[in-house]
Amino acid sequence: METVRGAAPTYSSSAVRPGPVGLVREAVGELRSRRQLVRYLVQADLKKTGADSLLGNLWWFLDPLLQMLVYVVLVSVIFQRQQEAYPLFIFAAILPWKWFTSSVGDAITSVSSQDRLIKQVHFPKIVLPTAALAVGIANFGFGLIPLLALMLIFYPEKVSVYLLLVPVIGVVQLVFTAALGFVVAAVNVFYRDVGNISRHVLRLWFYLSPALYGPVTMAGLGEQHPELYRLMLLNPFYTLFTAYRTVIYGTETANGMSLPPSAPDWTALGIWLLVSLVLLFVATILFKRIEPTFAKVL
Amino acid sequence: MSTLRPTSQSDPLPAIEAHDVGVKYNLRLTRRNTLRHSFRNLLSRGDGERDFWALKDVSFKLVHGESLAVIGPNGAGKSTLLQLLAGIIIPSAGSVEVRGQISSLLTLGAGFDQELTGRQNILLAGAFLGIDRQDMKRRLAGIIEFADIGQFIDAPIKTYSSGMRARLGFSIATSVDPDVLLLDEVLATGDQVFRAKSKARVLEIAAAAKAVVLVTHDMTWVTEFCNRALLLERGQVVAEGDPADVVRIHQEHSERDRIARAAAIAEAHAAVPEGLAPKLKV
Numbered sequence: 147m148e149t150v151r152g153a154a155p156t157y158s159s160s161a162v163r164p165g166p167v168g169l170v171r172e173a174v175g176e177l178r179s180r181r182q183l184v185r186y187l188v189q190a191d192l193k194k195t196g197a198d199s200l201l202g203n204l205w206w207f208l209d210p211l212l213q214m215l216v217y218v219v220l221v222s223v224i225f226q227r228q229q230e231a232y233p234l235f236i237f238a239a240i241l242p243w244k245w246f247t248s249s250v251g252d253a254i255t256s257v258s259s260q261d262r263l264i265k266q267v268h269f270p271k272i273v274l275p276t277a278a279l280a281v282g283i284a285n286f287g288f289g290l291i292p293l294l295a296l297m298l299i300f301y302p303e304k305v306s307v308y309l310l311l312v313p314v315i316g317v318v319q320l321v322f323t324a325a326l327g328f329v330v331a332a333v334n335v336f337y338r339d340v341g342n343i344s345r346h347v348l349r350l351w352f353y354l355s356p357a358l359y360g361p362v363t364m365a366g367l368g369e370q371h372p373e374l375y376r377l378m379l380l381n382p383f384y385t386l387f388t389a390y391r392t393v394i395y396g397t398e399t400a401n402g403m404s405l406p407p408s409a410p411d412w413t414a415l416g417i418w419l420l421v422s423l424v425l426l427f428v429a430t431i432l433f434k435r436i437e438p439t440f441a442k443v444l
Numbered sequence: 445m446s447t448l449r450p451t452s453q454s455d456p457l458p459a460i461e462a463h464d465v466g467v468k469y470n471l472r473l474t475r476r477n478t479l480r481h482s483f484r485n486l487l488s489r490g491d492g493e494r495d496f497w498a499l500k501d502v503s504f505k506l507v508h509g510e511s512l513a514v515i516g517p518n519g520a521g522k523s524t525l526l527q528l529l530a531g532i533i534i535p536s537a538g539s540v541e542v543r544g545q546i547s548s549l550l551t552l553g554a555g556f557d558q559e560l561t562g563r564q565n566i567l568l569a570g571a572f573l574g575i576d577r578q579d580m581k582r583r584l585a586g587i588i589e590f591a592d593i594g595q596f597i598d599a600p601i602k603t604y605s606s607g608m609r610a611r612l613g614f615s616i617a618t619s620v621d622p623d624v625l626l627l628d629e630v631l632a633t634g635d636q637v638f639r640a641k642s643k644a645r646v647l648e649i650a651a652a653a654k655a656v657v658l659v660t661h662d663m664t665w666v667t668e669f670c671n672r673a674l675l676l677e678r679g680q681v682v683a684e685g686d687p688a689d690v691v692r693i694h695q696e697h698s699e700r701d702r703i704a705r706a707a708a709i710a711e712a713h714a715a716v717p718e719g720l721a722p723k724l725k726v
Contacts, residue, residue: 183572263572438534
């Protein structure tokens, strides 16, 4: 399918399409040969988010900080919950969650917003959600700067070597996000409701994940609603948030205090990495399967 | 079907080969769906025409050095044919083979990123076309010179006039040294000077033994500069061959259709009582 300059390339197309493994191989090949395109798309996106506003890219530091402030006011002042170093406690979860939601949100519109181009030029559409995911990684990277600043200024006792494990946990999250991103990008071409639905699903997902509360609160909930509790343990963000919090904040204890940072639960992370890889494989096949119809439907 | 013989050239490997190509659109999917629509579609499954063949049994060959004009009434499948040749859509039946680097900015400049400058958009377009970055950088000066939009090259595309956008688009599409150039209604854009310049550019590409396929409504362009023409009607090839002959058939057909439409309207008009008759234009 690919046209490469030089050796008189041949492009041919017919109604016959490759099988599942062939589609995944094709997708990998396309992403490798179009690295430059992904890079351009990411650069363009980063430039744009900074260009229109007064504070520009500064918003990438301010956004999570202000969001954290809102939750701190809500939970410690209104609900009067006592938890040691609560701002850091929730920041460790808000930052990856913001990464997740913005990546999914960008992925949803990544294909459908390029409708004009898709009808003009033949190019592998998989670069579009991939670029959206790459933008998300860059933004998560920026978000780590205010996290570090917060820790160095207010919680120097929490700084540990375990912080270096944040990117490792990030890899698990990235694979999971990519799987979801490919699916929503493709489905949104056919059903524009995906954006609306996802907003509500993501909000519910956030409150069902231990971001504002920790495992101690969840265990308390488990006594009253055992089914809900079991379901919550199957949430990948239960594992992810707990892992991030373990390396950034430490472990929450029943009396509102905390144990110092330590290594995360590698088994749980490993299981989610495997599950996410399978999901990504399936998502790639799904995306490639319906890719040929994009130009017709858009 | 009145088929006219094309100028026969014995090239063993034509630039474009289409064998009995069909493109099917599923009418249930071609509109921007909401869940509500598809539920309704699910409920009403079975009634109504679900498939629409935008192209059917289209076969032709094009050798390097030929420029083919695709003409026909609106909705005949001309743009679908170009999209098919560009690889943007894949055939539902039959097969297409295109040999060589394809340049396919079909409606020029439509895919530009509004926030980026002209210069950045050139590089971006090159990346979308799959052209190596260094290669594209080498072509940058030539593209800018041909587009001739002055200082605007470093301004965001959103500040461009539609003419400037089309000029930049044309310049990119034709500067990437394509073996197969696909153009859709592009020669009608821009001022007289640029139009003359772009015609010269297309002729130059055709003369360099490249294949050109263009969709146009400009019949003088077809007869003067194309060495073959293909008439599409309702997704099927009605005539193919010498441009002058094909254009003549096309004009006869459109005249015939116009008269038939006028007759149908006159009939409908006569059936309605005096005074209630809607004012209809032919």
